[in-house]
Amino acid sequence: MNNSPSLLPDYLKILREKWREVPSSTQDRTFSSDLLALADADLLRLWQGWYDDNCAGAGYSTRGWYHDLYAPLARTGGAWLEIGSGLGYDGIFFAQQGAQVTFLDIVEGNLQVIERLCGILGVKQVNFRVLTSLEDIRPLGTFDCILAVGSLINAPFDLMCAERNALATHLRRDGRWLELCYPRERWEREGSLPFSEWGKKTDGDRTPWVEWYDLEKLQRSLQPHRFETVLDINFHNHDFNWFDLTKRS
Numbered sequence: 001m002n003n004s005p006s007l008l009p010d011y012l013k014i015l016r017e018k019w020r021e022v023p024s025s026t027q028d029r030t031f032s033s034d035l036l037a038l039a040d041a042d043l044l045r046l047w048q049g050w051y052d053d054n055c056a057g058a059g060y061s062t063r064g065w066y067h068d069l070y071a072p073l074a075r076t077g078g079a080w081l082e083i084g085s086g087l088g089y090d091g092i093f094f095a096q097q098g099a100q101v102t103f104l105d106i107v108e109g110n111l112q113v114i115e116r117l118c119g120i121l122g123v124k125q126v127n128f129r130v131l132t133s134l135e136d137i138r139p140l141g142t143f144d145c146i147l148a149v150g151s152l153i154n155a156p157f158d159l160m161c162a163e164r165n166a167l168a169t170h171l172r173r174d175g176r177w178l179e180l181c182y183p184r185e186r187w188e189r190e191g192s193l194p195f196s197e198w199g200k201k202t203d204g205d206r207t208p209w210v211e212w213y214d215l216e217k218l219q220r221s222l223q224p225h226r227f228e229t230v231l232d233i234n235f236h237n238h239d240f241n242w243f244d245l246t247k248r249s
């Protein structure tokens with residue numbers, strides 16, 4: 001397969017077909033178009049239930065812990081970019097703490113769900129942008145924090161290097177790069193499948209690609225930008241890994 005970065009827009013079309021269905025509960029996925037058809041009260045009730053499942057109780061070990069960890073950073077009120085925001089469990093939380101969050105996703109319907117939820121919840125200072133090519137990143141401005149939760153592992157490495165790179169250009173010096181990936185340990189445990197097959201196991205039948213990352217691979221993917229490591233941990237029984245990096249150049 002030719003993974004030239006110029007092929008990113010074509011690959012994003014393939015990804016868009018898959019990712020119009022996004023993680024809802026920790027065990028399930030939902031088409032954002034189905035959510036858009038709901039009345040406000042029903043949308044909020046469903047979303048709130050899934051949010052609690054992801055963040056509270058048993059879900060604390062999935063997302064709740066990093067919400068608590070980074071809430072103080074969000075309360076300082078900086079500009080955050082969430083890339084691949086799904087149903088917004090993270091970006092909405094950090095916006096509620098005081099961050100000015102730009103939600104950037106490849107699927108317009110996903111963003112429309114978050115925009116409606118922000119309206120219902122009274123969450124202000126949020127922006128919404130669709131990503132169709134790297135050109136869409138250029139007008140975004142500079143961010144204090146870039147957050148990618150399971151979004152930049154879904155395409156071949158060379159393509160994601162190009163996207164990470166373009167995004168990291170918009171992170172200020174000393175800004176934070178927060179990313180959730182899947183670790184190599186999980187890939188090995190689940191049979192060391194080709195990445196074109198592994199995603200079907202981790203994220204459902206229609207998943208074109210899922211690739212593991214470790215710190216070295218993530219740092220390489222962000223080059224020529226240079227980052228210092230704040231946190232590099234596997235969590236949730238090695239299902240996920242979390243990287244917290246500070247941009248130095």
Ligand SMILES: C[S@@+](CC[C@H](N)C(=O)[O-])C[C@H]1O[C@@H](n2cnc3c(N)ncnc32)[C@H](O)[C@@H]1O
Nearest residue numbers: 015019023084085086105106107149150151154
């Ligand atoms: C696994 S879901 C994660 C969603 C959300 N971050 C969460 O934690 O629930 C992947 C999300 O990233 C988006 N996505 C997939 N590939 C992407 C890419 N190359 N660039 C930006 N967003 C992408 C999808 O549309 C989807 O919203």
